[in-house]
Amino acid sequence: MAEGISFSHYSVLLNESVDALSPEKGGIYADLTLGGGGHSLEILKRMDKDGKLIAFDQDADAIAASKIRLKDYTDRITFVNENFRNFASVLENLGVEKIDGAVIDLGVSSYQLDTPERGFSYMHDAFLDMRMNKDASLSAYDVVNTYDKENLKKIIFEYGEERFAPRIAAKIVTARESKPIETTFELVDIIRSAMPDGGRGGEKHPAKRTFQAIRIEVNKELDVITPAIYAVVDSLKPGGRLAVITFHSLEDRLVKNLFSTLANPCTCPPSFPVCVCGKKATVRPVTHKPVLPSADELSENSRSRSAKLRIIEKI
Numbered sequence: 001m002a003e004g005i006s007f008s009h010y011s012v013l014l015n016e017s018v019d020a021l022s023p024e025k026g027g028i029y030a031d032l033t034l035g036g037g038g039h040s041l042e043i044l045k046r047m048d049k050d051g052k053l054i055a056f057d058q059d060a061d062a063i064a065a066s067k068i069r070l071k072d073y074t075d076r077i078t079f080v081n082e083n084f085r086n087f088a089s090v091l092e093n094l095g096v097e098k099i100d101g102a103v104i105d106l107g108v109s110s111y112q113l114d115t116p117e118r119g120f121s122y123m124h125d126a127f128l129d130m131r132m133n134k135d136a137s138l139s140a141y142d143v144v145n146t147y148d149k150e151n152l153k154k155i156i157f158e159y160g161e162e163r164f165a166p167r168i169a170a171k172i173v174t175a176r177e178s179k180p181i182e183t184t185f186e187l188v189d190i191i192r193s194a195m196p197d198g199g200r201g202g203e204k205h206p207a208k209r210t211f212q213a214i215r216i217e218v219n220k221e222l223d224v225i226t227p228a229i230y231a232v233v234d235s236l237k238p239g240g241r242l243a244v245i246t247f248h249s250l251e252d253r254l255v256k257n258l259f260s261t262l263a264n265p266c267t268c269p270p271s272f273p274v275c276v277c278g279k280k281a282t283v284r285p286v287t288h289k290p291v292l293p294s295a296d297e298l299s300e301n302s303r304s305r306s307a308k309l310r311i312i313e314k315i
Contacts, residue, residue, distance in 0.1 A: 010110060010301040011038025013309045016291050017103050017243040018042045020311045026050040027100035032084035032228065033057065035109045037066035043103075044073040052076055054094070058083040058133040062109065083133065085224035088231040098237045104228070105245045107307070108132075108215070120215060122207040125185040130211075130218045140214050144187060145180050149173045159222070159250065160213030167194040168210055187211075212248065225254055233262060233282055236314035241286065243311045252290070252308050259285060259312050286311035 018039060023029060023046040031040045034057035044053055055077055057063055063081050070077060080090050084104065091099070112132065113121050119129030119140060130140040147155070149169045157165035171194040172181065181187055191207045216222060232242050246252040265279040290308035297304050 010303065011036065011042070012105065012107060012301070012304045012307045013245055013291060013293060013297070014038055014042055016309055017105075017245060017311075018046065020243045020286060020309075021101035021103065021241055023047045023051065024100060028052045028054070028096060028098075030054045030087070030099055030102040030232070031056065032087065032102060032104045032232070033106065034062050034066050034079075035105060035107075036062070036111065037069045039103050039105060040066065040077070041070060041073075044070065044076060047076070049076070052078070054078045054080060054090070054096070054099075056080045056082060056084045056087070056090070059109075059112070060134065061111065065111075083224060084228045087228050088235070091235055097235075099232075099235050099240060100237055101241045101243075102232045102236070103243045103245075104232075106221070106225070106251050107245065107247045107303075110303070119184055120211075122184055122188050122205055122211050125183055127182060128184060128187060130215045132219045136219075138218055140218050141180070141182065143214050143217055144172060145176050155217050156210050156213045158213075159216040160209035160211075161249065162209040162213065164194055164196075170194070184211075216250075222250060222254060225251065226258055229255070229258055229262075233312070233314060238314055240314045241311055242283075242314075243309060245307055245309050247306050247308075252310075255310055256290075259283070259310055262312065281315060283312040283314055286313050 021029060021043065023043050025048045027047060029043050031043065031053060034040055034055040040053055040055050053076055055066065058081065060081055063079050067074070067079060078094060082090060108120060112118050116124035116126040119126045128140040128144055152172055153165045153169035156162045156168055162168065168191055171190050175181055175190050181190065188207045191210050195206050229242070229244070236242065244255050246255055262283045263281050263285050265281060266275050267277045267279060268275050287310050290310050293304040293307055
């Protein structure tokens with residue numbers, strides 16, 4: 001991490017998510033997305049000296065910055081510089097069988113968005129990167145310059161929910177025939193050129209959806225959610241809770257459906273008078289509808305506006 005850079009991240013739905021966990025004395029909790037350390041700090045404040053926190057982040061910058069921010073609690077924290085998809089194996093290696101609660105904030109950190117050289121933002125000109133783990137092999141440059149037109153179209157349409165995906169994919173492929181597309185602003189100009197006049201409607205930026213799609217592909221963001229949630233639920237003690245914060249419809253739909261399946265796994269036809277499949281619920285929903293940011297939070301942080309919090313409790 002460059003000297004003097006602060007890994008900033010407004011902790012969305014902070015009190016709502018930590019209140020749901022109700023950190024107890026001597027409990028073991030996990031923050032699967034450490035980021036700027038906001039949720040971790042609030043959990044630590046509410047525990048006594050016997051409490052333990054396991055904090056994951058695949059971004060080494062987040063780990064380095066949070067070690068400073070959380071320096072008063074280092075004896076209670078285990079920092080894990082890995083993707084949370086490795087949750088189960090990490091707990092096994094640490095000799096931890098069960099935990100009391102966990103939080104997952106699926107948002108991109110403000111540091112990653114606002115640090116130009118990370119290449120996440122369409123608002124800063126930088127090399128196309130978008131890797132949350134800077135040691136990962138696949139970057140946005142690779143996606144933009146090596147994926148064929150059909151694959152690009154599929155990613156932009158499915159992950160960005162972008163109706164102009166065919167036009168954008170075609171423009172990208174045509175542009176890179178002359179030279180590689182290297183920077184965020186080069187990509188923004190190509191996306192803009194693919195838009196019919198007025199095609200973006202009321203949205204603020206024409207590249208928003210495409211950048212989201214490429215970022216999801218680079219970091220395989222949707223692929224890791226399901227196995228991680230299953231691993232967390234398996235590790236929870238009875239009464240332990242999992243709080244998940246999502247930021248776009250793809251994530252939220254995935255989490256909502258998975259929570260529903262865990263709470264009602266029966267596969268018997270509705271016409272059966274009794275269950276014969278034998279599948280029993282492992283969790284109960286704490287929130288039947290997602291918790292949304294308050295008006296005060298929205299006034300402080302506009303990036304919170306799409307956030308949704310869903311909570312389940314282990315039976």
